[in-house]
Each structure stands twice: as C-alpha cells, then as structure tokens.
Amino acid sequence: MNKIVSANTLPQTLPDNPMHLAKSWFDAACSKNNQPNPNAMTLVTVSKSNHPSARIVLCKSFIADPGYVVFFTNYQSRKSSEITHNSNVSLVFHWDHLGRQIRIEGKAILSSSEESDAYFKTRNLGSQLSAWGSDQSRPIESREKLIEQMKQRADELTLNNEINAKEMANPFKLTRPPHWGGIQIWASKIELWMVGEDRVHDRATWSRELLLTDGNTFTTGKWLGTRLQP
Numbered sequence: 001m002n003k004i005v006s007a008n009t010l011p012q013t014l015p016d017n018p019m020h021l022a023k024s025w026f027d028a029a030c031s032k033n034n035q036p037n038p039n040a041m042t043l044v045t046v047s048k049s050n051h052p053s054a055r056i057v058l059c060k061s062f063i064a065d066p067g068y069v070v071f072f073t074n075y076q077s078r079k080s081s082e083i084t085h086n087s088n089v090s091l092v093f094h095w096d097h098l099g100r101q102i103r104i105e106g107k108a109i110l111s112s113s114e115e116s117d118a119y120f121k122t123r124n125l126g127s128q129l130s131a132w133g134s135d136q137s138r139p140i141e142s143r144e145k146l147i148e149q150m151k152q153r154a155d156e157l158t159l160n161n162e163i164n165a166k167e168m169a170n171p172f173k174l175t176r177p178p179h180w181g182g183i184q185i186w187a188s189k190i191e192l193w194m195v196g197e198d199r200v201h202d203r204a205t206w207s208r209e210l211l212l213t214d215g216n217t218f219t220t221g222k223w224l225g226t227r228l229q230p
C-alpha cells in the first residue's frame with residue numbers, strides 16, 4: 001500500500017491556489033513531445049434548451065493568476081452562441097502518458113480586442129485566411145463550395161491588402177475578422193487527478209467565488225480545497 005500512496009500523488013497539504021500546480025502540469029505536458037496537441041481541452045457548453053455539447057479546442061494561454069485559460073474561435077459558432085446564452089462551461093485536459101487530468105468549471109467571457117488581435121497576428125497566413133473563409137458551424141452544400149468560398153474571400157482580402165501595401169509592414173498579414181477572437185474561461189472550480197496503482201488515484205478539488213465586475217473581468221474569492229476519494 002505504501003508504494004501506491006507514494007508513487008504519484010498530490011502534495012500532502014493541498015496548495016492554497018491550485019492554479020499554479022495546474023499550470024505546471026500544463027507546461028510539463030506542452031514541453032514534452034509526447035502528443036501532437038498537448039494543449040487540447042474538451043470544452044462543454046450548454047444550449048438554450050439545456051442540452052450539453054462537447055468539442056476539443058486548443059488552450060493558448062493558461063494564466064494561473066487570477067486563474068483563467070484562453071482559446072480562440074469563431075464568435076458565430078455553435079459554442080459561442082451557447083456561451084452567449086449561458087456562460088457556465090466546463091473543460092477537461094487529459095494527458096494519458098502523464099496519468100493526469102484537470103477538470104475546470106467556470107464562466108466564459110470574450111477576450112479584449114487587444115488580446116484577440118495580438119494572437120491573430122501570430123497565426124500564419126493560411127490560418128488567418130481560414131478565420132475569414134469559414135462560417136464555422138453553419139451548413140454548406142459541399143466541400144467544393146467551401147473551398148470556392150474560401151478562395152473567393154482570400155482573393156478579396158489579398159486584393160484589399162495590396163491596395164494598403166504601402167502602409168503595412170507586412171502586406172500579407174491580415175486584420176482579424178470581427179467575428180473571430182478569444183474566449184477566456186475563468187475557473188470557479190478545479191479538480192486535479194493523478195493516476196495511482198490499482199486505481200487508487202489521487203484527487204483534490206478546489207472552489208472559489210467569481211464576481212463579474214465590469215462585464216469583462218472577475219473579482220475572485222479565496223480557493224478552498226478538499227481531497228476526494230478516487
């Protein structure tokens with residue numbers, strides 16, 4: 001039994017702020033080359049009619065203090081419109097090779113336009129064009145129609161860029177579409193899970209209050225942690 005308990009466990013005394021430990025797990029997973037998208041997380045949103053839906057998105061920032069993660073998406077997508085109706089979301093990271101899982105529950109809010117612009121600038125041209133070319137989550141007749149739509153929008157955009165080329169340092173860097181940007185997920189609850197031998201895993205959960213202050217940030221209460229049976 002001693003072997004199981006000491007093999008792979010959370011600290012005996014749980015940290016006051018779990019987000020730093022969670023971020024160290026995220027950073028460790030991202031620095032190892034063990035899977036193509038170590039920053040992938042499953043995001044669950046809830047529809048107007050209370051139906052949950054899940055999909056993978058990529059975590060582009062993990063901010064331990066004050067405690068939120070950021071992903072980027074189309075603001076007219078299904079997930080975004082569900083978030084507009086109900087900002088309560090949950091997400092899960094899972095790194096099988098590390099035997100670790102992080103579950104987060106919290107509130108989603110849009111990133112500032114500065115945060116969205118800054119990230120959009122780091123994307124390569126192809127990814128920037130995709131953000132303009134795809135009306136994410138909307139139906140389209142065929143794959144050919146989609147490619148045609150994307151080519152047409154790319155032509156319009158690069159033509160406009162050539163007109164502005166003199167003023168722009170890089171003529172082929174596009175501006176961010178207004179319907180595309182970041183979403184921050186502020187954690188009100190987090191669970192850290194580590195695999196244990198014979199399924200004697202180690203788990204702890206922390207909760208805190210989130211108070212929306214001015215529409216785009218939260219004041220946060222103190223984290224309270226509890227160890228859970230696996």
Ligand SMILES: Cc1cc2nc3c(=O)[nH]c(=O)nc-3n(C[C@H](O)[C@H](O)[C@H](O)COP(=O)(O)O)c2cc1C
Pocket residue numbers: 037040053055056057058059071072073074077078079080136137
């Ligand atoms: C590995 C992987 C990474 C993905 N990353 C993103 C992402 O960062 N943002 C995004 O909008 N969609 C991403 N997707 C696509 C989503 O899973 C989903 O298909 C899309 O966002 C539409 O979801 P919705 O219709 O529920 O809004 C990713 C899919 C996979 C498999």
